[in-house]
Amino acid sequence: MITNCSIIIIESNLIKIMLMIQGNEVSLEAEIFQSGNEFNNTVVLICHPHPQFL
């Protein structure tokens, strides 16, 4: 459950990362947009549809 992340690309406030999930050897591709310089505000976590719809 505990996650670490590695940053791949930074484009302005858009950060592309890989979230590493310890224990089950899964890493998740993710993108984060940080509002201004603040990252302690409200964050919308967006979940994709089933892979067959991608």
Added chain:
Amino acid sequence: MHNNVISYIFNHLVKNDISCLRFNFRGVERSTGKHSGGSGELSDVHSCITFLQKREIQRIIICGYSYGAAIGCSAVNFSESIIGFCAISFPWDFMGKNYKNLSQTEKPKLFIQGDQDSIASFDNFLSHYNFYKEPKEKIIIKGADHFYWGLEGILADKVVKFVKKFNPS
């Protein structure tokens, strides 16, 4: 990261200067592992929430589309940091009761549904919607099927308006 609905929502949030995170479930594109049919994907959502909390994010709104609504919104009670959810075309009828029960909450909820959707069936939408406790709201998008082609902008605008209610600044 390649879905028309999700991309519109993500980009519209960015344009409105609202912090957001999107990710691919396990086994999709560059995410490793294998698709697990639900339990592993729910764990993926939990991991993203944990990741945000470790970065001292105190308020999280979940926004899920289709399968992502069923999985994502099922994590609504995982943490007090989650303050509400937006479910787009929640596929109750083929995801089973477990996800419906897990997504029950007294936190604010928005359900968006297309009136031409035959996958997340519009015919049964109201009966499922009525299951949920207040506070809740629904938006029916006329002419939209499950894929919202050509209507993504309208959809994304509804999501942003919902999110702004939590963060009026």
